Amino acid sequence: MVSEISTQPSEALQTAVPRWRPSRSLEALQELLDVGEALPEVVARRAGMSTTELHALRHLSAEALGPVELARRLRITSAASSGVVDRLVAHGHAERRPHPDDGRRTVVVVTDSGRAEVIGWLRPMFQSLAELEGSLTPDERAVVERYLTGAVEAMRTLLRG
Template identity: 50%
Template sequence: MSDVADLAARGAWKQTESLTLLREVMGLESGVRAHLASATGLSETEVQALEHLSRRPIGPAEIARLLDVSTAASTGIVDRLEAKGHVERRPHGRDRRRTEVVLTDSARREVVSHLGAMFRSIAEVDASLTEEERVVVVRFLRGAITAAEAAS
């Protein structure tokens, strides 16, 4: 019996359609990452690093922490991404002793070329929501993120 089924049997968990769909979406992440890695010739770890860098520039040590790899491994990941033109190392804006890694525009274009159709479809679904519906969805997703982060 799965853990979720066990929780449901004890009345601690009610498997609703929204929870089932959220688990399905969460499970799709690794498949999307694998597809992008295959399409771009990157490793899944390199794709994961690009995901983090798409949010904001970060340093190699933070990349290591986020990917749960050594700083030496993080340096190798950044070296490979830099050699492929996907990232640039720049001096940190406030601390010149530090380096930050920045996603390049060409990396963004390559990701969009492979995942753009998915991004557009998701944007269409989002655009179909009313503001009231979006508020509910955002509240649900923020709560799910908080719960998932607490578990990791």
């Protein structure tokens, strides 16, 4: 579903941003954002987990984290994070291990089965993206990268507030 703002700019938006005009690239970008927003919920449901558990596995696939740091990354409370970790451990997707530098603390580590679970559900998307990337010339890739990097930076301006 393409948002109203990208396909039919309001008079207020065009007044505020005189160069704003609908275009197929802006429509495609909005569609990508919409699909990207829906994707975690669909993948999590198919995998039999919550979206928070899926996001936790994504973070843990990058690095082992303490439960408090995982809570910060997920933007949830420490208590909620503990429940997420409990469920991931119960499903065999993660393990609690002693912290390598502080024996009083623990870190949460994704297991091979947890990593395989996420990769298994996302593999078709990654295969399609790899094929798409491979079909582009180096010059086309540079243009796509410049556009997407610029779009990310435009969105980050809102995060910096």
